[in-house]
Amino acid sequence: MEPPVHNRPQSHKMAPVYKVAVIQMHPKPMQIEKNFAKAADFIRAASQQQAQLAVLPEYHLLNWVPQDPKFRAACGQWETYLNKYRSLAKECNINLVPGTIVELHDAGTDNERLLNVAYFITNTGEIAGRYVKKNLWGPIERDHLSSSSMVPHPVFDTPLGKVGLLICWDLAFPEAWRELIAKGAKMIIVPTFWTLSDCSPAGLAVNPVAEGLFLDSMLTARCFENTCAVIFANAGGPPGKGYAGRSQVCVPYAGALTRLGSCAEGMAVVDLDMKIVEDAEENYQVRADLARTDWHYEYRHSKRDTKI
Structure with a gap:
């Protein structure tokens, strides 16, 4: 017996179509200039294909090698490379989220800290938004990075509408997504450095590609439950080295519109x-419920905001 067909209402709102480039890179450890040159080549290629937005992975400039004695000093170059991306965005007339850039602040002082930062750079080279990673991954990151902690998740006005930024492990926290969409974000961009070996030995014994299942399942669920588009750019790398890849663009109803493989670099x-996002909201009414004055869940921080 065929299941019943439900006629979903469709939104009558006009909505744009954006051409988006998701870039999957294998960042060479501590080879910042070579990694930037490769990223720039991808961005120029995206611009030649009339992409309006290009997104790179987390840690794409240096890889994640905090144990390297030169790593912290290399992170001190963050402003140089941020400005290079601003110039590149203007040159190519393309909006950029250049993965994340690890920034060294107050070097040599008692307040010295490393921040893992994602930027939204407009096609005119302006910085529309800046987000510091909040949910750090275990001691691997918490021993080295400072979190944005209780600072609320920001939403930015961009040439592509209202956009929220999350970074890697942030995507496992539904509270972060709800906070962003409650503030009006319809596109969530997630630069990531997520590997198959992030899984425990117990998990790997059950499924060697458990993290891939985690990512595909979570990204699909998040775009449905938040009636938003998701742009997810992960690192890729040589086979057998544990890279998870799966960079993708996800929307409600369709799931992944495109998905790269687990290992290969590419775009x-x-x-x-x-x-599609507007139609999904018309159907599921998630944002409408969040906007109600009598809504029974709260997505806000209960402590005073802190500055980073």
Whole structure:
């Protein structure tokens, strides 16, 4: 017996179609200039395909090698490379989220700290938004990085509408997504450095690609439950080295519009029709519920904001 067909209402709102490039790189450890040159080549190629937005992975400039004695000093170059990306965005007339850039602040003082930062840079080279990673991954990151802690998740006005940024492990926290969409974000961009070996030995014994299942399942669920588009750019790398890849663009109803493999470097350019997001909201009414004055869940920080 065929299941009943439900006629979902569709939004009558006009909505744009954006051409989006998701870039999957294998960052060479501590080879910042070579990694930047490779990223720039990808961005120029995306611009030649008329992409309006290009997104790179987390840690794409240096890889994540905090144990290297030269790592912290290399992070001191963050402003140089941020400005290079600003110039590149203007040159190519493309909006950029250049993965994340690890920034060294107050070097040599008692307040010295490393921040893992994602930027949204407009096609005119302006910085539309800055987000510091909040949810750090175990001692691997917490021993080296400072979190944005109780600072609320920001939403930015961009040439592609209201955008929220998350970084890697942030995506495992539904509270972060709810906070962003409650503030109006319809596109969530997630630069990531997520590997298959992030799974425990017990988990790997059950499924050697458990983290891949985690990512595919979570990204699909998040775009449905938040009626938003998700742009996820992960690192890739040589086979057998544990890279998870799976960089993708996800929307409600369709799931992944494009998905790169687990290992290979590469780029996918896809048309992101935001009408799908509007239709999904018309159907599920998630944002409408969050906007109600009598809504029974609260997505806010209970402590005073802190500055980073």
